[in-house]
Amino acid sequence: MRSEQEFRDQLRSWIRSKSGEGETAALTDGTALFEERYLRSVHLPELLLLLERLCGEPIDVEELSPRDFRSIDAMVRRYARSGVAS
């Protein structure tokens, strides 16, 4: 079973890989990812697949809510606890 810390680490690592080189120095788990353009629309399909894999459940795009995607903390809060992670 994937722990919350593993969930957080994998998510953080993936986001760093998508952001430009040298752009992630100021990135924290509370950073507004889309607002501050660390992530863009083109990253979303892959992000959703990653979250589905990490939490072990399908995500309905009609259920997507801004408050759940604002930051790494927000995604962990919403998705790490909804699936197999504990």
Next chain:
Amino acid sequence: MSPSPAELARIGLSWQPSGQAALRGPLLALAEDCDRAFVRLAGLWRAREERHPCSLPAERLQRVGYLRSFPHQASFAARLSPEEADLEAFLDGPVVDEHGALAQARLSPLSEVLTPAACYHVFSDRLGHSLAGPEFVTTRNSCFRREREYVPLRRLSGFTMREVVCLGTGADTAEFLRLAREALELFFPLAGLEPQWHPATDPFFRPRENPRYLLQRVDPVKYEAIYGGDLAIASTNRHHDHFGTGFGLTLDGRPVHSACVAFGLERWLFALTDRHGTDPERWPSLEAAAAKVCAELGGGAP
């Protein structure tokens, strides 16, 4: 109660079955008062007026994926094939068939898209520009969108859009949208309207497959002022650097961010006549209301 079609016709609405409206008399005067009010509000940023053509090259719109996102809404400027034989074949036929469609018409390749939103021109016309600083623009255009059905003054195939556009940094656009929202929240009650703001998404084709729709779900960039529960009469839109990147616009070496405020003029006519009736004596002076807003916010061009 909403005015009847006969009442709207009496004050100047001529509704076309194609989903377009002709205006004259009091209703045209009201539309122009609305537009002057929006231009007055644009003075909060000393926005410069621009006038643009009625279509854009498809190649330009492709830079920002418009036709992939909204193919179901696009309208095109079509021309007959200029080949002599094609024109002769066309003239040998009935020209227009019993359904109102052109008969035996061979078309030139479609390359021009009728304006889908007024602000596209602002970005396209600056293709490749390096901005010296933030720019504020206002422009009005006839816009065209195919819809499933058309409703007088509410949903049209061709309608009039006034926009105020900000090009600058992310901070410039955030401040622009903050002030726009503040201005409109003062303006609406002076117009006798009390729309509710709601986050919204654009009507993407197959939205679940479109990353831009997904983005609008997780990062609300569009808010609509909804009148009467279901009619958007204004919207604020934060584009981030979508248009700056697509059209090669830069500021200090980085892609320009942009945002806009958009007003659908015909929908304002619906809301105002729905709220105040069809007697022009009862209509508020919108330009005066906008001037009052500008004075209260301490800005605006004279």
